[in-house]
Amino acid sequence: MSLITSPFGFSSTAAEVAEGIDLTGKRAVVTGAASGIGIETAKVLAAHGADVTLAVRNLEAGERAAVSITAETGNTAVRVAKLDVADLGSVREFVSAWTGPLHILINNAGIMATPEERTAAGTELQFATNYLGHFALTVGLHDALVEAHGARVVALSSSGHLISPVVFDDIDFRFRPYDPLLAYGQSKTASVLFAVGAAKRWAHDGITVNAVMPGAIATGLQKHTGGLKTPPEGRKTVEQGAATSIFVATSPLLEGVSGRYFEDNNEAATVHDGNGWMSGVAAYALDEGNADRLWELAVPLIAA
Template structure:
């Protein structure tokens, strides 16, 4: 099946950096929110957007760390327009405060924050923490900021997913591992599948309002995201990467596809895609080398619509 975005019309590759993607893009007058912007690809996403002239809100759980990140960005771009605001995606009250305090149009919402392979932990609502943080928190954030995205007259949402979505489809029968044994890989996998399905359904619902959403796979990057891995598992993963010859990315390279989704003219009015290496990924029966391709269940429109309704009901029950 033909793809919208491929190497034939995207000049960028796996080695492109976020700032290279924005080299000829002027974002002055645009506003952006980047969740998880205090480290990793989040800070590099915020840095690139600010360097292109956007006003960037660093939405972070750890506000002092967010301020240190802002100071680091200002050393690179002294004229950057930045704001640091607290946001805990696992706390619906925190999400509500963030969205109610936000004013003005919002052009770019980068749902970047995430946790990975945690021990079995739960929110105040009893929700499994990875699904609650990676999906439900960002879902609530997008719903709350929807009027601001609409006011921008062309808002874009970037949903940072992962090739880890290949570990699990949505477990509708037991979303929070209330009945079955907890599996951190499956929990992470379904949360990343949810990130893709959100982009599919958000675009279907909001495209008439000129709001689109795309999911992205940043690539293989060693960051704080792996902090919950068992030391032996992390060592084995690094050994596999080396044996397989998989090229790992720097955080600046990892942020490139998020920036591409946020600002490329090629994606004007286009949403519901899963992008990797600044191109649209191929649909595959299994993830290639652990990093490439998208599973068909992550793009299934029926599942996307179902997940939206399930998620909205969960938020309603806990409002």
């Protein structure tokens, strides 16, 4: 199976990637769209005619973002809805309130390298936020995605997935000493495995699910790491950081493509050895057996 390539690359912006694409009549949800690359992602979708819902924890920040996006794009179909993906009750409320088709779901919200913390249900917070809540959201919106007849789901991962597989026997660090970067890494591996698992299960539902690595962008995500550590030449602007999400969500090149991992607007090569957070997708993150095991583990967790 050959890797999918595009004319875009590391420096391409979301606006460049979306040029010429008409999203009129399409409905989109972007989680974590009140800050960082989430705002840029939502803005570009709105600029191309989509009806966009900003799914955010902070409604006030979300409203400010919506006003800004409408002012920049002229699109008045920019809405705000409450969603805390770390809180499964909040996810259920969002899902129950949604009606009609959903054409694009971008699971963008995330946290990184946070101090040790668990949800009320006892799940490690990074795993709960970056993976489990988005799993619950996407599964909960399955019927709406089917109704769209060609929906696309984008799961944001990270090159950080290269530092840890999902440690199935100790996801919540109940036996291992807690390590914030290992916890982050396994949560981002889980995001890729979700794409693999959903691609297998939903192949006949008209839904494609792919994972993306946005790149190193200076945002609030790095507040627990002392700021962005990537050398300047390896950094992206917010506009560049949103590009791969927009590419996977909208490009005609990805029609019917599912269960893959993209970086810099191209499909990434599979790597079998750690390469210091450089590039590529770890073989363990694409392993169908791991994806099945994670899916089977997650279903009872979101039903609890």
